[in-house]
Amino acid sequence: MKKFTVCLLIGAMAASMLTGCGSNGGSSDSSDSKADSSSETMTIMMNGSDSDAFMEGYRKIVDGFNESNEYGVKVEIQNITNADYKTKLTTMMASDSEPDIIFTWPLGYLENFVNGDKVVSIQKYLDEDEDWKNSFNGGILDPLTYDGEVYAIPTQQSTAIMYYNKAIFDKYGLEVPTTYDEYVQICDTLKENGVTPVALASTADDAWLVSQYIQQLSDGIKGEDLFNSLKDGTGKWNDEGMVEAGKLFQEEVNKGYFEDGFTGVSREEAQLQFANGQTAMYFNGCWEISNLDKKENAAEAENISCFLMPAVNEEYAGVEVGSVDTSYAITKNCKNVDAAVALLKY
Incomplete structure (x- = not known):
């Protein structure tokens, strides 16, 4: 549920045309890649079915990263429908079988995983890259910040x-x-x-x-x-x-x-x-x-x-129902956090 109220200009909606939420149908699929078969595999779990319109943009991003990253990593997309996502992720978290990167909502939802020591703080990576850190609109990282540490990166603002x-x-x-x-x-x-x-x-x-x-x-x-x-x-x-x-x-x-x-x-x-x-x-x-x-x-x-x-x-x-949206966190299961951060930057 998106419940973080912010004042947004309607022009900001253009930034979100690539992405969306609330899915029709469901499937599990992996992005095609030209990465070498010996590459390390890293999974990202997304809230949406492979047939959703916005997934085309994400597949292009993942394919581009797979072709160009310096970590020898091949990223695979795991699609989970909106209706099933929370149940699926909770089950995976309980059994320590969660993927490397997960879609997450901000505020109270992500906080549970922070308190459970299930996700990685991204703060030091932001501090080490001022250009990346300053590329976000003011206040946008606040709903993803706990005790002064950022734990997820958003890809859009929504209203x-x-x-x-x-x-x-x-x-x-x-x-x-x-x-x-x-x-x-x-x-x-x-x-x-x-x-x-x-x-x-x-x-x-x-x-x-x-x-x-x-x-x-x-x-x-x-x-x-x-x-x-x-x-x-x-x-x-x-x-x-x-x-x-x-x-x-x-x-x-x-x-x-x-x-x-x-x-x-x-x-x-x-x-x-x-x-x-x-x-x-x-x-x-x-x-x-x-x-x-x-x-x-x-x-x-x-x-x-x-x-x-x-x-x-x-x-x-001008006071509208809005949110940071389509955010991604890196789990403690991830064995190559540097590569996962690089994907979030990409």
Whole structure:
């Protein structure tokens, strides 16, 4: 679950078009390589199936590293689907059979492996390479830092966004909302014309999307201070800002802003409804770009654009649900940490 709130410019989404999260189907596969058969093998476990659009970019990176690295290392990709990833990795960690490099989420998830002495500190490698260390945006390594030590390297920043169908907006004379009131007016106009405003997934595996939507409402009600207070334990979940966010969401549900039976709709189903023009908007994250850009899955891909959800209180505009994303940690099982660090740099 991505729950680290940061202020991000929408232009930063372009950096994440190569990658994504939330996977369809599953397989285990290894990247082809021109490395010599006598090369040392190093495995990297990724959260996604081999057929996911973003994996093509990772395969190119791994193949390039295999051809050019000075360590005589051949990297192999192990694909695990999003639904199975946490269970698989926990089982492997418990039996000391984890791969050399693992995909990880930040904050509390990675902290468990840090406390269990399962992952390697990357701090000294960052300190030894100032150019690499300074190449990251300010604060980006903080959610991957414990007791002053960095334990994983992110490959992107992500933010939750609202996708919209430009053709449907144009048909009803709608423009991208800049305030929450304008957003409500758009939803009301769409409902009046028989159009479902928003596709939102909410099955057990995808309930984090509803959490993000409500968190986005609360960010726009009381800002980042509310989130930080909940994170550090000084705030309470029945804070008036959270209560107001819950009430606003319930009002939206009662007005029919979301697809029928949305509590039983999966992420894949919600995505397909939007991609096929059955809803005017779709709440998810910039990690969905590669999936929506698949022409075979998105009949109206050329009509898709996006905007950041406007704040309920304008003073908190720009406080968005976001995260460092697609981070990788080196496990204590890795016998060639220098090579693993070189791959993360590459």
